[in-house]
Amino acid sequence: MLELLTTPGLLAAVLTLSGLAVVIGLLLGFAQVKFHVDGDPLVEKIDQLLPQTQCGQCGHPGCRPYAEAIAAGEDINKCPPGGETTIQALADLLGREPLPLDAEEGATSEKRVAFIREDECIGCTKCIQACPVDAILGAPKLMHTVIVDECTGCDLCVEPCPVDCIDMLPLPDHLQSWHWPAPAGPLTSPDQRLIASDAPSRQSGETRHA
Amino acid sequence: MLDTLRLTNRRFHGGIHPPENKLQSSLEPLRELPLPNEVVLPLGQHQGQLAKPLVEIGEKVKTGQLLASTTVATGACVHASITGRITAIEDRPLPQVSGLSLPAIVIQREGEEESFTYPRYDNWQETPNEQLLERIQTSGLVGLGGAVFPTRTKLAGALEKGIETLIINAAECEPYITADDCLMQTRPAALLEGIGLLIKLLQPREVLLGIEDNKPQALESLQKALPGSGLEEQLQICVLPTLYPSGGEKQLIQLLTGKEVPSGGLPLDLGILCHNVGTLAALADAVIRGRPLIERIVTITGQAVSQPGNYLVRLGTAIETLLQAAGWNQDKHQRLILGGPMMGFTLPSAQVPVTKAANCLLLPTEEELPLPGPEQPCIRCGRCEEACPAQLLPQQLYFYAAHQVFDQAEEHQLFDCIECGACAWVCPSEIPLVQYYRYAKGEVRQLRADAEKAEQARLRFEARQERFEREQAEKEAKRQARAQAAAKLAAAQKAKQEAKTQQEPQTQSEQASSEPDVQAALTKKLKQLKTAKAASSVAVKKAEKGLANLKAAADTTPEQLSEQEAKLAKAKEQLQKAEQQLAEAEAGNTPAAAQPAPEVKPSTGNPEDPAKKLKQLKTAKAATAVAVKKAQKTLDNLKAAADSTPEQIAEQEDKLAKAQQQLQKTEQQLAEAEASGQPAPTAAPGQPTATPEDPAKKLKQLKTAKAATAVAVKKAEKALSNLQAAKDATPEQIAEQEEKLAKAREQLTRAETRLAQAEEE
DSSP states (O other), X not given: OHHHHHXXXXXXXXXXXXXXXXXXXXXXXXXXXXXOOOSOHHHHHHXXXXXXXXXXXXXXXXXXXXXXXXXXXXXXXXXXXXXXXXHHHHHHHHTOOOOOOOXXXXXXXXXXXXXXXXXXXXXXXXXXXXXXXXXXXXXXXXXXXXXXXTOOOOOTTTTTOTTOOEEEEEOOOOTTTOOOOOOOOTTSOGGGOOBGGXXXXXXXXXXXXX | OGGGEEEOOOOOSOOBOOOOOOHHHHTSOOEEOOOOSEEEEESSOSSSOOOEEOXXXXXXXXXXXXXXXXXXXXXXXXXXXXXXXXEEEEEEEOSSTTOOEEEEEEEEEXXXXXXXXXXXXXXXXXXOHHHHHHHHHHTTOBOTTTTOOBHHHHHHHHHHHOOSEEEEEEOOOSTTOOHHHHHHHHOHHHHHHHHHHHHXXXXXXXXXXXXXXXXXXXXXXXXXXXXXXXXXXXXXXXXXXXXXXXXXXXXXXXXXXXXXXXXXOOGGGGTEEEEEHHHHHHHHHHHHSOOOSOEEEEEEESTTBSSOEEEEEETTBBHHHHXXXXXXXXXXXXXXXXXXXXXXXEOSOSOSBOOTTOOEEEOXXXXXXXXXXOOOOOOOOOHHHHHOTTOOOHHHHHHHHHXXXXXXXXXXXXXXXXXXXXXXXXXXXXXXXXXXXXXXXXHHHHHHHHHHHHHHHHHHHHHHHHHHHHXXXXXXXXXXXHHHHHHHHHHHHHHHHHHHHHSTTTHHHHHHHOHHHHHHHHHHHHHHHHHHHHHHHHHHHHHHHHHHHHHHSTTOOHHHHHHHHHHHHHHHHHHHHHHHHHHHHHHSSSOTTTSOOOXXXXXXXXXXXXXXXXXXXXXXXXXXXXXXXXXXXXHHHHHHSTTOOHHHHHHHHHHHHHHHHHHHHHHHHHHHHHHHSSOOOTTSOOOOOOOTTHHHHHHHHHHHHHHHHHHHHHHHHHHHHHHHHSTXXXXXXXXHHHHHHHHHHHHHHHHHHHHHHHXXX
């Protein structure tokens, strides 16, 4: 037994392997300290996919809490503002099955923002306290107004208003936000076409009308 | 001269040869339109910032006057294009597919044409660059090639970075359009002046002008104008083979220099600046002749107009007006295209103004430019890839766009697409590829904007949460600080009290030893005593009030009353004690509180005491009188009510008697107090002494009582008779009632006796 251990080749091998184990162990230990990630990176990724309206329609107080809940195993179909796109993105990220949206009113397709009918506002500041993104300006007993660019359209200010002077209005079409619509797709009416270049002039009118 | 001319043998990838159809308009001379009656000048383009109006409605403006200005990099100044009066500043539709509106200034023509004169930079060669750039900015110059990017911003960027090569784009590759061709034929000198200006500004190493070989007259005109312009040495005119889209900026750069603009980069990154000929002529007009950008050459062409050609048009002229001047044949007209057949788009309406970007209005007939057939599925023939001048994969982009896989479309360099339309032109399936790409680009931009907005919302939400937490923490800290302070104070007071009781005997000696300390302690004690006095006087008042209330309440039991009275007495005692202590403290230097005053002499010579007592007694008397009255009233009511039991009445009578007794007591006290000026002992048992007003009052009360009892008797009698009249009354009921009546009568006789006695007295 002792002879076997003292065989020079075996000893060298054992020493080498032990040495390697020590070095690698040290490296791993160092890496764990050096590259330690605070918090759950998955929550960050999920939070990135959520629309950040902070509307609470998922039953959580904000998007991040919902992201945390999803990371802990909650369903991914509780975000009406995100709609199918968000569900799909979450399903891709988490490797889960995309579920149909679970919401009372269904997805809100068009973007809306809160609008305060300023003549009726009594200046109670209740909506200001309700707004999750501080998008309402005002002071007690003074008229309030919504910063349209900051409003996420979460509806949370509508409920607390004692005089019901808040409307959720669709954002008007604006030149800056306008972009070309999708073409109707194959085998649809050519009237939908808008670009002149879609008309190859080399083709004769007869073949077209035939 | 020939050495200025160069033929290029470089090529870019792809490209197509669509029918040129330029002869329709290029053979006609440049025509000037009569001045329009109204112009509409939008304050911005579809992108970038709006200019700020400097004029008001109703103001009279001259041609060329600055109407709206902006200093932001993406905005351009707006000038009046006719002389007249401003009739409106309102939203007007832009010449755009969406048909959406932007704020615009509307001018109605009025009076003779008058030009607003700007100083001319005749010696522009010596003028500093900043001054020239300033003029370029205030002249509202933008790129007239189609992108409408503000010239000043472009030049400022080039000045900052420095350029090697200046390229003048005279290729005008799109079919039908001949506006630049016409400009080069009619105003070559202005173009060369503009080139000279740019050379002065930017000091490029080489200046290249690219022109397609389908414009021989323009080339000839330029060559004629070149000698004597001072540019012979620098300007190289390069003739390019006609191939669409050689006029694309990146394609032209590749043709002239062989360099490729990197994906996502600018020509400036290669030290190259590219300008359109129209822009250069306008630049010369603005700087050398002091004329801002108020007109441009527009090609009106197509077989649906009878007079196709190039027109010099004031900006803001309605396209409809322009078309009518060109002989618009509405029967033949099939659609109105702004721009060329490759990159232009159909306008929803002709009621829109000519803008700085409008280079061509195309009105083809159905035979000339038929509507595309229905979109067919992609057959993956690959022709689009062969035609693409940007070396993209159009069919891949199409699939990604059609199926909304936008991240993949971006991966495939969607944003390097120049939307030239070559792919759609060659597509045998007639897929509107460019529209797919424009749609995808719009969606991607929208998604980016949404992501940015979501990020901002997230930050704002987090900031709000943080603020809440901070506020909560601050509140908690404050609360804890308050609790700590209170605890400290309580501990200090306790310690002080303990010290007080322990050091009681030593107080005197301490006092003697440390004079200032003692003085401080004295004032402090005085203060404390005063506070104590105030507190006890408040307590007295409260007790009095409670007593009065109790007395006023008819249903107060005598026990409650006496209890309250005892309380009042105690409070008064305390007050006296406090007052005494205070007086002592104030009078002598002996600290009153140092000796805990266990006994209080009730009869202290306090000057304000008797008067106060008197007042209190009077109040008490009044309150008792009220109580008596109330008790009497209740008694009367009880007696009047037929169903009140004799016990109730007796009880009430008892109460009344007690109240009366109390009243007497109070009155007596009051009298005593008034007589002696000494406070009467409050809790002393009152003796029914005859006060002067007492008998009369009593008499009256007794009379009232008698009357009430008589009424009760009568009521009882009536009830009895009713009962007797009623057949179904049981004998028990009658007996009961009779008993009641007897009791009432007894009471009546009692009352009468009392009254008689009182009257006797």
